[in-house]
Amino acid sequence: QVQLQESGGGLVQAGDSLRLSCTASGRSVTAYAMGWFRQAPGKEREFVADISWDDKSTSYTDSVKGRFTISRGTRRSMVYLQMNSLKPEDTAVYFCATNSLMGSVRLSRVDYWGQGTQVTVSS
Secondary structure, eight states, X not given: OEEEEEEOOEEEETTOXXXXXXXXXXXXXXXXXXXXXXXXXXXXXXXXXXXXXXXXXXXXXXXGTTTEEEEEOSSTTEEEEEEOSOOGGGOEEEEEXXXXXXXXXXXXXXXXXXXXXXXXXXX
């Protein structure tokens, strides 16, 4: 079993920054990729970013490239999402997730989700 706990969401203005944190516990999460997804009202959950088990590879959805950065902490059970230059269209519930793949996190393969943290960006 894996437990994922997100924190760091909130209400900000366009152009502001937020850092989301995800604390993972349970199985050896450091041996697997970790990722962030988001879900806006009335929309499907979508991939945002992921980081490989060894931190050597990251990937992002096009709409956040250059603005968001995913990283692991020195405690490799922590994963962060630094979000800069936030836009109203970034408003969503953000979820931390993991799967049994080492290189990436795929929506269809996610086997553990956090409960989500709300990010609201006002214009």
